[in-house]
Amino acid sequence: MNRLQSEVMSSFKRRFNSKPLLISSPGRVNLIGEHTDYNNGFVLPAAIDKSITLAISPNSAKMIRLHSVDMNNEYCEIPISDKYKKTGIHWADYVIGVVDQLSIAGFNIGGFDCVFGGDVPIGAGLSSSAALENGVVFGLSKLFALDLNLIDMARIAMSAENNFVGMQCGIMDQFASLHGKQNSVIKLDCKTLDFEYFPFAFDDVCILLCDTTVRRSLTGSDYNTRRQECDLGVHVLSQFDPSIQSLRDVNPELLQLHKYDMFEVIYRRCKYVLDENIRVEAACDHLLTGNLKDFGAKMYESHYGLKNDYEVSCKELDILVDITETMDDVLGARMMGGGFGGCTINLVKRENISDITAKIRSEYHSATGKDPVFHVVNIGSGTHIVDDEMA
Numbered sequence: 001m002n003r004l005q006s007e008v009m010s011s012f013k014r015r016f017n018s019k020p021l022l023i024s025s026p027g028r029v030n031l032i033g034e035h036t037d038y039n040n041g042f043v044l045p046a047a048i049d050k051s052i053t054l055a056i057s058p059n060s061a062k063m064i065r066l067h068s069v070d071m072n073n074e075y076c077e078i079p080i081s082d083k084y085k086k087t088g089i090h091w092a093d094y095v096i097g098v099v100d101q102l103s104i105a106g107f108n109i110g111g112f113d114c115v116f117g118g119d120v121p122i123g124a125g126l127s128s129s130a131a132l133e134n135g136v137v138f139g140l141s142k143l144f145a146l147d148l149n150l151i152d153m154a155r156i157a158m159s160a161e162n163n164f165v166g167m168q169c170g171i172m173d174q175f176a177s178l179h180g181k182q183n184s185v186i187k188l189d190c191k192t193l194d195f196e197y198f199p200f201a202f203d204d205v206c207i208l209l210c211d212t213t214v215r216r217s218l219t220g221s222d223y224n225t226r227r228q229e230c231d232l233g234v235h236v237l238s239q240f241d242p243s244i245q246s247l248r249d250v251n252p253e254l255l256q257l258h259k260y261d262m263f264e265v266i267y268r269r270c271k272y273v274l275d276e277n278i279r280v281e282a283a284c285d286h287l288l289t290g291n292l293k294d295f296g297a298k299m300y301e302s303h304y305g306l307k308n309d310y311e312v313s314c315k316e317l318d319i320l321v322d323i324t325e326t327m328d329d330v331l332g333a334r335m336m337g338g339g340f341g342g343c344t345i346n347l348v349k350r351e352n353i354s355d356i357t358a359k360i361r362s363e364y365h366s367a368t369g370k371d372p373v374f375h376v377v378n379i380g381s382g383t384h385i386v387d388d389e390m391a
């Protein structure tokens with residue numbers, strides 16, 4: 001057990017005095033394929049070595065008793081019910097949302113105790129919320145013998161976020177955190193949920209995340225608005241071809257043909273999504289041939305699409321990406337996740353990491369007055385039980 005896991009374990013024992021199941025559930029990065037998941041497109045995420053640890057155990061009190069060791073040691077209790085309401089405590093809603101969606105799906109979830117804590121930076125676009133939801137659904141599946149497979153779990157976790165929390169996310173984050181595999185990225189087809197692992201481990205290149213420190217809640221309207229704009233594009237195009245159900249069914253020629261049948265902004269949103277799907281495919285080809293330079297070029301193209309056509313970037317993200325454009329030691333950079341703040345993901349030369357971060361820090365500070373926060377992340381495994389015996 002690492003320090004975090006021991007801390008969660010001892011908090012659990014102090015509060016509940018029973019032996020829990022210990023689960024580790026990771027955050028994720030996404031190399032390329034942004035805002036494509038809810039458009040049935042392609043994504044290329046990976047689970048990382050930053051995670052949430054949960055200690056979880058059934059109780060006979062008919063209560064859900066939750067304790068977050070990170071969030072000022074907040075504690076809350078909710079009675080078991082067949083209809084759940086928002087708790088008024090932000091983090092608790094991700095847990096109760098999962099219980100709610102399991103109940104709606106017909107599973108009988110009894111009382112349980114849960115203590116959790118982690119090192120996934122919150123609100124930074126690394127999917128701390130998916131890590132938590134996944135840990136809960138994974139734990140409850142074991143505790144109450146629900147026999148869910150990883151795809152069922154990803155669907156429940158996503159629907160908790162969509163239907164309970166109110167964020168209309170796609171399935172990428174939940175899927176990636178559950179399916180993570182050491183040193184591999186996951187090419188996921190969000191239409192069929194078919195996926196393929198691609199090796200991603202290089203002696204000389206690593207993943208550097210640069211956090212703008214700008215936070216904007218995705219539960220807010222901007223993310224959901226993008227989703228509606230894409231739906232509007234699909235609605236227009238499906239009038240010309242009724243077989244079109246999502247942007248995945250649209251080819252670039254058809255979109256071009258109907259450019260003037262839709263508002264310009266809707267056209268740009270759709271165009272970005274089609275372009276990004278093509279970029280994911282190309283990026284995977286570059287991975288297979290070990291061509292990280294061209295892979296990195298696709299990351300820059302993705303960023304400029306997100307900035308100009310999809311408009312989900314922000315000044316600070318753009319500055320972080322721009323700084324790296326002329327740096328030979330940075331192969332690729334882009335904003336990552338929902339956008340409007342959070343992190344950029346950068347592929348960088350490992351041996352020069354301190355020069356790279358020093359230059360980014362100083363230029364970012366001069367341009368914004370803010371200090372970036374850096375994380376070098378490794379690709380890790382998906383949600384799993386931590387050494388049961390030691391627990």
Ligand code: GLA
Nearest residue numbers: 034035169170171172337338
């Ligand atoms: C957030 C959502 C994901 C995905 C990304 C953008 O992380 O949770 O489902 O849409 O934004 O790619």
